[in-house]
Amino acid sequence: MSSSLPRAAIPPAITELTVDHEWLTVTWSDGPASRFPALWLRDNLPEGRHAPEGQRTFDIATLPAYIELGDAVLNDDGRLAVTFQPEGLTAIFEPDWLRGHDLSAAARAARRRRPTLWDAGLQERLPEQPWQEAAEGGPGLLRFLRNLDRCGLAILRGGPAEPETVFEAVSWFGYVRETNYGRLFDVVSLEAPSNLAFTGLALGLHTDNPYRDPVPGLQLLHCLEASAEGGESLAVDGFAVAERLRAEAPQDFALLARHAVPFRYLDRKAGVDLSARAPLIELDDEGQVVALRYNNRSAAPFDLPAEVLPEFYRAYRRFGRLLHEAGQRVAFRLAPGDLFAVDNRRVLHGRTGYGGGFGGRRRLQGCYADKDGLRSRLAILEAELEGA
Amino acid sequence: MSSSLPRAAIPPAITELTVDHEWLTVTWSDGPASRFPALWLRDNLPEGRHAPEGQRTFDIATLPAYIELGDAVLNDDGRLAVTFQPEGLTAIFEPDWLRGHDLSAAARAARRRRPTLWDAGLQERLPEQPWQEAAEGGPGLLRFLRNLDRCGLAILRGGPAEPETVFEAVSWFGYVRETNYGRLFDVVSLEAPSNLAFTGLALGLHTDNPYRDPVPGLQLLHCLEASAEGGESLAVDGFAVAERLRAEAPQDFALLARHAVPFRYLDRKAGVDLSARAPLIELDDEGQVVALRYNNRSAAPFDLPAEVLPEFYRAYRRFGRLLHEAGQRVAFRLAPGDLFAVDNRRVLHGRTGYGGGFGGRRRLQGCYADKDGLRSRLAILEAELEGA
Numbered sequence: 001m002s003s004s005l006p007r008a009a010i011p012p013a014i015t016e017l018t019v020d021h022e023w024l025t026v027t028w029s030d031g032p033a034s035r036f037p038a039l040w041l042r043d044n045l046p047e048g049r050h051a052p053e054g055q056r057t058f059d060i061a062t063l064p065a066y067i068e069l070g071d072a073v074l075n076d077d078g079r080l081a082v083t084f085q086p087e088g089l090t091a092i093f094e095p096d097w098l099r100g101h102d103l104s105a106a107a108r109a110a111r112r113r114r115p116t117l118w119d120a121g122l123q124e125r126l127p128e129q130p131w132q133e134a135a136e137g138g139p140g141l142l143r144f145l146r147n148l149d150r151c152g153l154a155i156l157r158g159g160p161a162e163p164e165t166v167f168e169a170v171s172w173f174g175y176v177r178e179t180n181y182g183r184l185f186d187v188v189s190l191e192a193p194s195n196l197a198f199t200g201l202a203l204g205l206h207t208d209n210p211y212r213d214p215v216p217g218l219q220l221l222h223c224l225e226a227s228a229e230g231g232e233s234l235a236v237d238g239f240a241v242a243e244r245l246r247a248e249a250p251q252d253f254a255l256l257a258r259h260a261v262p263f264r265y266l267d268r269k270a271g272v273d274l275s276a277r278a279p280l281i282e283l284d285d286e287g288q289v290v291a292l293r294y295n296n297r298s299a300a301p302f303d304l305p306a307e308v309l310p311e312f313y314r315a316y317r318r319f320g321r322l323l324h325e326a327g328q329r330v331a332f333r334l335a336p337g338d339l340f341a342v343d344n345r346r347v348l349h350g351r352t353g354y355g356g357g358f359g360g361r362r363r364l365q366g367c368y369a370d371k372d373g374l375r376s377r378l379a380i381l382e383a384e385l386e387g388a
Numbered sequence: 389m390s391s392s393l394p395r396a397a398i399p400p401a402i403t404e405l406t407v408d409h410e411w412l413t414v415t416w417s418d419g420p421a422s423r424f425p426a427l428w429l430r431d432n433l434p435e436g437r438h439a440p441e442g443q444r445t446f447d448i449a450t451l452p453a454y455i456e457l458g459d460a461v462l463n464d465d466g467r468l469a470v471t472f473q474p475e476g477l478t479a480i481f482e483p484d485w486l487r488g489h490d491l492s493a494a495a496r497a498a499r500r501r502r503p504t505l506w507d508a509g510l511q512e513r514l515p516e517q518p519w520q521e522a523a524e525g526g527p528g529l530l531r532f533l534r535n536l537d538r539c540g541l542a543i544l545r546g547g548p549a550e551p552e553t554v555f556e557a558v559s560w561f562g563y564v565r566e567t568n569y570g571r572l573f574d575v576v577s578l579e580a581p582s583n584l585a586f587t588g589l590a591l592g593l594h595t596d597n598p599y600r601d602p603v604p605g606l607q608l609l610h611c612l613e614a615s616a617e618g619g620e621s622l623a624v625d626g627f628a629v630a631e632r633l634r635a636e637a638p639q640d641f642a643l644l645a646r647h648a649v650p651f652r653y654l655d656r657k658a659g660v661d662l663s664a665r666a667p668l669i670e671l672d673d674e675g676q677v678v679a680l681r682y683n684n685r686s687a688a689p690f691d692l693p694a695e696v697l698p699e700f701y702r703a704y705r706r707f708g709r710l711l712h713e714a715g716q717r718v719a720f721r722l723a724p725g726d727l728f729a730v731d732n733r734r735v736l737h738g739r740t741g742y743g744g745g746f747g748g749r750r751r752l753q754g755c756y757a758d759k760d761g762l763r764s765r766l767a768i769l770e771a772e773l774e775g776a
Contacts, residue, residue, distance in 0.1 A: 175566035214602035273767035320449040379661040
C-alpha cells in the first residue's frame with residue numbers, strides 16, 4: 001500500500017514474544033515492541049482473505065463471542081504461529097506484515113498521507129511538465145499524478161490544442177464525473193468584468209460545486225484558445241491557508257471546522273436545484289484537514305444559531321482575507337494545448353484582473369473527475385516503478 | 389428549497405422591529421420573534437445575488453471590516469427596508485424570506501432533511517411501484533425519487549428486461565458514476581456458496597465500495613434473468629440500526645462515529661489499488677447520521693491505537709449483530725425487468741441463503757450514481773407539482 005511505512009533494508013526480526021490472553025506483544029531486533037489485540041489478529045487472519053491484502057471472506061458477526069490467544073511460537077523461518085481459542089485455529093503471521101501494521105502512535109502517523117503545503121514560493125518551482133512526458137505513462141505519468149496528489153495542482157504544457165483533449169488526460173488515471181454541466185464544459189471568458197470594483201483584484205478564488213454531494217474531487221481545465229491580453233490563472237493551497245488559520249487563530253479555525261453551512265445552485269429554467277450542507281474546513285478523525293469549500297457565489301444564507309453567527313463571520317472573514325493574500329498564491333498563463341489540474345477539495349482557483357481596457361479572450365474545456373482513481377493509479381505506478 | 393419550512397397558509401406579518409447596532413429583531417404576528425445579525429443580513433443582500441436564491445455577486449472579503457445597522461423601516465407593503473453602515477446602503481427584505489430563514493433552534497431543526505427510518509415492518513408496505521409509472525415522469529417519478537430519498541430504497545416492477553435499461557432509470561434524475569468496474573457491471577450469481585457455514589444465513593449484508601473516495605451515493609440494480617430457485621434480495625436500513633445502537637449502547641455508537649478505519653480493494657492484475665479511511669458511522673455537525681460503511685470484505689486492518697481496539701471491536705461486533713437481526717431487514721424477489729435502487733451510504737444490501745441443493749441463477753446489471761442529482765430533481769419536481 002502506498003501509504004505504508006518504507007521497509008527497512010534489512011527487515012527487523014522478532015526477538016521475543018509475550019502472550020497474555022487478549023494481547024500479543026512482539027519485541028523487534030531493532031528495539032521497539034508492538035502490541036496486538038487477539039481479536040484484531042483473528043479478524044486479520046491471512047487465511048481469512050483471498051490474498052495477503054485481498055478481500056476478507058468472513059463477516060465479523062460469525063466469530064465467537066470471546067476470542068483469546070492460546071499459544072504463539074516463533075518458527076525457524078522467523079514467522080509467527082499463533083493459536084486462537086476457543087476455535088483452536090492456528091495461523092501464520094509474517095513479521096513484515098506485523099511490523100507494517102504496528103499500532104503505535106508514531107507508526108500510525110507515518111502511514112498517513114501528508115500533503116505538501118505551499119504558498120507563493122511555489123511560483124519558482126511550479127509543478128509543471130511537458131504533456132508528452134505524462135502521456136507516455138511510466139515515470140512521467142507518475143510525476144504528474146504525484147504532483148496532483150501531493151500539491152493538489154499539476155500543469156502540463158504543450159499538449160494538443162484539440163477539443164476533448166481533456167478526456168485523454170482523465171483516461172490516464174480515472175473516469176469523468178458527469179454532472180448537469182455535462183461530461184465536458186466550455187469556459188469562455190470575455191474580459192469584461194461586470195463589476196469594476198473587482199478589476200485588478202485577485203478575486204473570484206473558489207472551489208467548484210460545493211453544493212454538490214459529493215463534491216467533484218478533481219477539476220481538469222484544458223486551454224484551446226488564449227489571447228495575449230488574457231488574465232492569468234491563479235491557484236491557492238487552501239490546506240496551507242487553513243493551517244495558517246489554525247496557527248494564527250485557533251478559535252476561528254475550530255469554528256469553521258465545527259459548523260456546516262449550506263451551499264446552493266438553483267437554475268429553474270435548466271431544472272437544477274442542487275444543495276448541500278458541509279463545513280468550510282473539513283477535518284478527519286485525527287484533526288487533519290481533508291477538504292475545503294470556499295465559494296462566495298454559491299454560499300447560501302448560513303443556517304447557524306444566531307448567537308454563533310457573529311463569531312462565525314469573524315472566522316470566515318479572516319479565512320477569506322488569508323486566502324486572498326498575495327503571498328499565498330501562484331499565477332500562471334495557460335497557452336493553447338496546456339492543461340491545469342486541481343484537487344478541487346483543496347486548491348482554490350481564480351483569475352487575475354486585467355487592466356488597460358484591452359479585451360482578452362480565452363477558451364478552456366473542463367471536466368470533473370474523482371480522487372480515488374488518481375490514488376489507485378498512483379499506488380499501482382509506485383509499486384511497479386519504485387517497489388513501494 | 390425543498391428543505392424549507394412549509395409556508396403558513398396566511399404568511400405571518402411583521403408587527404415590530406428593533407434595531408440594536410449589530411442585531412435586528414423582528415416580531416411576528418403569530419407570536420415568535422426572530423433575531424438576525426447585521427453582517428448576516430448584509431451578506432445576504434437581495435441585490436447581492438443574481439436572483440432571490442441565485443448566485444452571490446461579491447466576495448465576503450470585499451465587505452467593510454465593521455458593519456452595523458442604521459435604520460430599519462417597515463414599508464406600507466409589509467416589506468422591510470434596512471440601512472447598513474458605514475456603506476449607507478439600503479436594502480429591501482421580504483418578510484417571507486426572513487421568516488423562512490429564521491435562525492432559532494426549532495426553525496433550523498425543521499429545515500433539516502430527516503430520513504424515514506424503517507425495519508422489517510417495511511415488508512408490508514415496500515416502496516415499490518410499476519416501472520411505467522416512474523418512467524412517465526411527473527407524480528410517478530416524484531414518488532420513486534421520494535421513496536429513494538426518504539427510505540433509501542425504491543423498487544420498480546415490470547420494466548423492460550433488456551440490457552442497459554438501468555441507464556434509462558438513471559437518466560430520469562442524474563448521471564452514471566463510472567468506475568473501474570465500468571459504467572455498467574454485470575452481477576451473475578450462481579447459487580453455489582463457497583462456504584457452507586453461510587448457507588441459509590442472511591450474511592453478506594454490506595454497502596458497496598467503502599474503499600472509494602467518494603463512495604457512490606446510489607446503486608441501481610436491474611434484473612435481466614432470475615430462476616425460481618434464486619435467493620431473495622435483502623435490504624437493511626443502516627441509519628435505523630445506527631439509531632438503535634445510539635439508543636442501546638451510546639458508547640459503542642460514539643466509538644464507531646469517532647474513529648475512521650481503512651478500507652481497501654486491491655487487484656494488481658487489473659491495475660487497481662483503491663483505499664480510503666472513513667468512519668463506519670459518519671455524523672454531520674449536528675450529530676445526525678449521514679453515511680454508513682459496512683463491508684467485511686474490504687475492511688482493511690483497523691489502524692487504531694492498540695488500546696482503543698478492544699472497545700472498538702466490541703462496538704463493531706454489536707453493530708454487526710444488530711445489522712443482521714431478522715427484525716431489521718426486508719426481503720424481496722426481483723423478477724426480470726424489476727429494478728432495485730438503494731442509497732449506498734445508508735442501506736445495506738445482501739442475499740438470502742438458499743437450501744435444498746438446487747442451483748438457482750440470476751443475472752443483474754448495475755450501475756452507480758450520485759445523490760445530488762436525485763435531490764435536485766426531487767426539489768424541482770416538488771416545486772412544480774406541489775409548489776414546495
